[in-house]
Amino acid sequence: MIIVTRIGGSVPSPLTRFVNYTSDDEIFxxxxxxxxxxxxxxxxxxxxxxxxxxxxxxxxxxxxxxLVTGNEIGHLRLYNSTxxxxxxxxxxxxxxxxxxxxxxxxxxxxxxxxxxxxxxxxSSPWAFKYFEVDCSEFLSSDVVAALVYxxxxxxxxxxxxxxxxxxxxxxxGKRQSYRLQAVNAQFNFTTIIKIVxxxxxxxxxxxxxxxxxxxxxxxxxxxxx
Numbered sequence: 001m002i003i004v005t006r007i008g009g010s011v012p013s014p015l016t017r018f019v020n021y022t023s024d025d026e027i028f029x030x031x032x033x034x035x036x037x038x039x040x041x042x043x044x045x046x047x048x049x050x051x052x053x054x055x056x057x058x059x060x061x062x063x064x065x066x067l068v069t070g071n072e073i074g075h076l077r078l079y080n081s082t083x084x085x086x087x088x089x090x091x092x093x094x095x096x097x098x099x100x101x102x103x104x105x106x107x108x109x110x111x112x113x114x115x116x117x118x119x120x121x122x123s124s125p126w127a128f129k130y131f132e133v134d135c136s137e138f139l140s141s142d143v144v145a146a147l148v149y150x151x152x153x154x155x156x157x158x159x160x161x162x163x164x165x166x167x168x169x170x171x172x173g174k175r176q177s178y179r180l181q182a183v184n185a186q187f188n189f190t191t192i193i194k195i196v197x198x199x200x201x202x203x204x205x206x207x208x209x210x211x212x213x214x215x216x217x218x219x220x221x222x223x224x225x
Contacts (some may be wrong), residue, residue: 016144016222027074027148028133029066029215034059035128035205039116042080043097048104049090053097053115061210063099063117063131064092074216075102077132077199079120082113088134089117119201122170128205130165133216136198142223143195151215152187154180157207162214165203167196190219 037058044052053060065072075088078099085108087101118129139146154160157180164176174194180187193200206212 015225017225018147018220018222020220021138021218023073024217025073025138026067027135027216027218028072028076029151029213030062030064031066031213032064032210033062033204033206033212033214034209036062036131036203037118037127037129038063039081039114039118042109042111042113042115044111045105045109046098049101051099051101051105051109051115053099058118058129059209060092060094060097063089064094065089066215073138073218074133074135075137076117077119077134079116079118080105080109080113081116081120082110083108085109119167121167122165122201124170124203126203126205128203130163130170130201130203132167132199132201134199135195138218139195139198139221140223141198143198143221144224146193146195146200146221147190147219148193149190149217149219150178150188151213152178152180152204153184153213154206155184155211155213157211158183160204160206160212162204163202164191164193165201166194167199167201186213195221 039057040053041055043054077086079086090100090102119132122130152162160180162178
């Protein structure tokens with residue numbers, strides 16, 4: 001048995017067990033990201049799982065999953081700020097401004113509603129915002145932490161920053177902050193991320209439009225026993 005005592009902030013310390021995760025599935029990845037900030041307005045609907053957006057504030061490329069549909073086991077949360085509901089993003093087409101969701105929207109979703117991936121729970125002190133990665137597809141509610149392999153890169157500068165944070169009120173002591181050491185060179189590392197309600201958060205800034213890569217894969221996780 002393993003006792004989890006502190007992972008990105010104060011954590012309850014019940015007995016837990018570590019579970020290896022042997023799949024190569026990605027939790028979430030983005031291969032051409034700008035700073036993590038996105039808000040927009042619903043324009044029209046293609047179906048009950050596909051919406052068309054307009055009037056973007058931020059960077060639509062930052063919410064595009066790296067892999068094709070079905071190959072990522074975590075999803076960004078898309079909030080409808082107007083009615084207080086959310087859905088998970090399956091895929092994004094920035095040419096047609098279409099977002100495909102993993103589940104149907106309710107009839108309350110309407111043209112003109114405000115949508116965003118900026119976390120309403122974890123407030124960012126920077127211009128770039130925290131995104132919420134929902135891991136409910138593969139993590140149960142008993143999971144308290146995950147061992148995650150992270151890849152991070154900026155194609156043009158070393159000024160980029162990646163910050164990981166639990167899904168709870170933002171505080172400096174809870175941040176895991178990383179900065180690059182070389183231009184266009186992958187920064188790979190493994191870290192423990194606290195999981196709250198099957199979610200964790202991250203934010204990133206990059207040197208310019210589409211200059212960044214960020215990728216999360218899970219090695220294993222701790223769950224209560």
